[in-house]
Amino acid sequence: MIDPAELTAQLVKCPSVTPEEGGALVLLQDLLEGAGFTCTRVDRNGTPNLFARWGDQGHGRTFGFNGHTDVVPIGDPADWQHAPFGAERVGEFMYGRGTTDMKSGVAAFAAAAIDFVTQTPPDGAVILTITGDEEGDATDGTTALLDWMQAHDEQMTHCLVGEPTSPDYMGQMMKIGRRGSLSAWFAVEGKQGHSAYPHRAINPLSAMVRLMDRLASHELDQGTEHFDASTLAVVNIDTGNPATNVIPAKSSACVNIRFNDAHTGEGLSGWLRAQAAQVDADFGTATDVTIKISGESFLTPPGLLSDLIADAAEAETGHRPELSTTGGTSDARFVKNHCPVVEFGLVGKTMHAVDERVEVAQIHQLKAIYTRILQGYFA
DSSP: OOOHHHHHHHHHTSOOBTTOOTTHHHHHHHHHHHTTOEEEEOOBTTBOEEEEEESOTTSSOEEEEEEEOOBOOOOOGGGOSSOTTSOOEETTEEESTTTTTTHHHHHHHHHHHHHHHHHSOOSSEEEEEEESOTTTTOSSSHHHHHHHHHHTTOOOSEEEEOOOOBSSSTTSEEESEEOEEEEEEEEEEOBOEETTOGGGSBOHHHHHHHHHHHHHHSOOOSOOSSSOOOEEEEEEEEOOOOOSSEEOSEEEEEEEEEEOTTOOHHHHHHHHHHHHHHHHHHHTOEEEEEEEEEEOOEEOOSSHHHHHHHHHHHHHHSOOOEEEOOSSOOTHHHHTTTSOEEEOOOBOTTTTSTTOEEEHHHHHHHHHHHHHHHHHHTO
8 A cells, every 4th residue: 555645755855846857757657667557758848747557558448647746946945944845744734845736646646546556457547647847837748748648649538637626625626627817918119208298209108007997997707607707917017117207118017817718818819909909099009919828718517527526525525525617727728628627636725835734634535535536437
């Protein structure tokens, strides 16, 4: 029997801050290969990734797991009371970067999968896709694994992403979808002039303020069946102008939109550009708009996979998880193009925080839930 808490501790001791591998994937590969998994490193552009399969390719259905061993930076070490990569246990908690997000989730599933295929070999296959690029740009992580799988005819029938999903207690919530996300940068160009003679200048700040107000005050929607209302936040406005008597020539700003399934990234991009063009027409400015779509919204309709996870979580915790689409983005936004995907994991209260920590008992509980999921899936 694999102890998931001990495996979590070993992984936390690997300083795998994105994009460093830190020894975490090497550790997992050795463990999985020792249990009969076939492992392949799928590194791309310096990003470390691991693909592991137990069972014959193309034989029966395949249950997949997606997770990451990379972690965010620790910040100032002096702010930590416990060593960031020490996996120190104090009372009921284990401390360290990645204990919550999400080395404990990877450890719990790896332990569950190894014990499951060793003790009761299923009629089918189990796949783990573990990346070292979830906390970074995510351009060569899970996407690289999925590209490699497509090229090698590897297919998951269903997939579980082990991100922390519960706000307050174990079994509280699972994610059956995620909002889309895009950021837009606006560079408004006017004409510099003296503030005492504003008619001789074209003030980009006036145009920018009008544009930001138009965007922020617009109601994108009122929510959909499984999603809250979309949101737009102005996150930056800058001119770099220290003078009080000069109208600057340029101004820049950035907004971030989290959108539901009533929209697409392309549709919102068109709306943003149209708003900028309207303001330019009113003020005589010229606005350059740069847009990055981090992911589209998606939904895995409630059914077989969500019921299986809910049953397992309820059996171990006494709580039936709420079906949610809240929160930020995750690598499920890539997996959803491959197969149905649902996210379920630990309580996420301390992820990315100083003295990040996890209740050791919850790691064991998560392994038990993942074991029930595997048993139910191949029953």
